Amino acid sequence: MKRLDMDCLAAISFEIRWSSPEALHREHFMARKANMWRDIFPAGMKEVLMGQPAGGESIISYQPGQAVPPRSRQDVLSTRTQNFMPREFLGRKVEPARGRFYPRGMLAGAGFFSTDMRPCRITSLDERELWVDCAHPLSDCNVEIKARVEDLAAKECETGGRMNHWMEEILGSGPGMQARAGDAPTEFAHDHGFERNDSTDDARFYSSPRFIDHIDARAREFLAGEYARELQPDMKVLDLMSSVTSHLPQDMQLQVTGLGMNPEEMQANPVLDSHVIQDLNLYQELPFNDESHDAVLCSLSVEYLTSPWAIAREVARVLRPGGIFMVGFSNRWFPPKVVRLWQELHEFERCGFVLDLLLQTGSFKDLESISIRNWWRPDDDPHIAQTRVSDPVYVVKGRRV
Incomplete structure (x- = not known):
């Protein structure tokens, strides 16, 4: 029976479970071409997967800051509200709202480059000041990861190629943004939020x-x-x-x-x-x-x-x-x-x-x-x-x- 080793390319399905105060969350993601020799996995994951046959699976729990980057003191900052640089979207300016995520480049006046697309979250704001959280949305969460080997294939001669950091692929692309920032609801509604291009019957x-x-x-x-x-x-x-x-x-x-x-x-x-x-x-x-x-x-x-x-x-x-x-x-x-x-x-x-x-x-x-x-x-x-x-x-x- 073929088992996972360094000479394999594997299809591995990941199921990540975490919780926020308001809900439970499951993230399913298929690593369609995982290279066990080249790719980066969360601590301990590669070790428990090696030797598994197709259908084998392992579960590891991670404390806050282990599966994703940990929170640092520099992640939370305050700046003047006027430093929010609104951009146009669908013909209207995007205004800041509590609990919403925006590219850091929209806070260019706070020391970010205007081209910086990394997300940050506005946690509070008034006419004069806004507070921003730049930490990973899951940095404060316990995370359970189940990895299942779905398929195995022999690897061709190694001549270079892409190296995948699988937690960045899976958890760096949005998971965590579902949760509220603290106890207050996110401010989703705004004056033009429910307009449509075609407002006819x-x-x-x-x-x-x-x-x-x-x-x-x-x-x-x-x-x-x-x-x-x-x-x-x-x-x-x-x-x-x-x-x-x-x-x-x-x-x-x-x-x-x-x-x-x-x-x-x-x-x-x-x-x-x-x-x-x-x-x-x-x-x-x-x-x-x-x-x-x-x-x-x-x-x-x-x-x-x-x-x-x-x-x-x-x-x-x-x-x-x-x-x-x-x-x-x-x-x-x-x-x-x-x-x-x-x-x-x-x-x-x-x-x-x-x-x-x-x-x-x-x-x-x-x-x-x-x-x-x-x-x-x-x-x-x-x-x-x-x-x-x-x-x-x-x-x-x-x-x-």
Whole structure:
């Protein structure tokens, strides 16, 4: 049996678990071509992986500052608010907000180069002064890492190439940004945050059916798998902002109602038992009784809501106690109808935004965020020529109290 050694190239899936005061978090990442001789792994990880066969796995827990750079006294600084150098995005200036992340180059007056794209977080501000945290978002967190050897291949003659620092690849690209900065909510809402490029009647935009998949087949499989973790046979499920695909597990007997904009799409959806036409940007009240559903799903659509907090409150109303609300999304959307705020946010800040929707209702517990990134795109996918990487999948979920 082939085992992992220095002469191998390995596919290794990582699952990183950490927690914030408001939620649990799981980050899944595929190291698709790990070079055991060249690449950098967190302390102790390479040693426990060596000798493992395909399917072998190991779990190591790390204290704050071990898996990611530790916090230092220089990471927290204060500067004058006027040192924030706003840049234009989608035709408007980006203004500072508490809890949000920005490139350090936007604080050029505080000693950073204007080209510095490393993230920093504004932890507090007023008209005169703002405080910034430049530490890694996970620097204060305990982190558990499970590594599983998925596949092994012999390495060709070593003549150079890229060296991967896998924790920088996985944890240096956003994980941690979902969490709040302290106890206060992040200031997501702003005056123009829910404007869209196309503000005309949504009914006109969605009048023609679109029989398309919004994410690739592997990403759809992952999304359905996350939903399957919480669903049970015979549950009464509301598929919010539904279309031709509900991303539900195929072998589960569910009672599914779709609520969406296009009747032809929902009529073609094989899992829907019934459907309702409603524009949630015009009418936020859901046409269902209190505590009438076991689960509510919103797949690949939350980015189009102009009154998302109102919709979250309505979801809480129609869920039974103990019912689950799950929101899945990726990094693809219809540009005319996506709200401005969604485009401003880092992908992991979007997880924080959706968590905030649930938190602000005061009606959800057991909150969790999940990210799944860097898997292979299926070979028969129409976009394989543009990228061999599968679409990322993010899920935020909470249980009705």
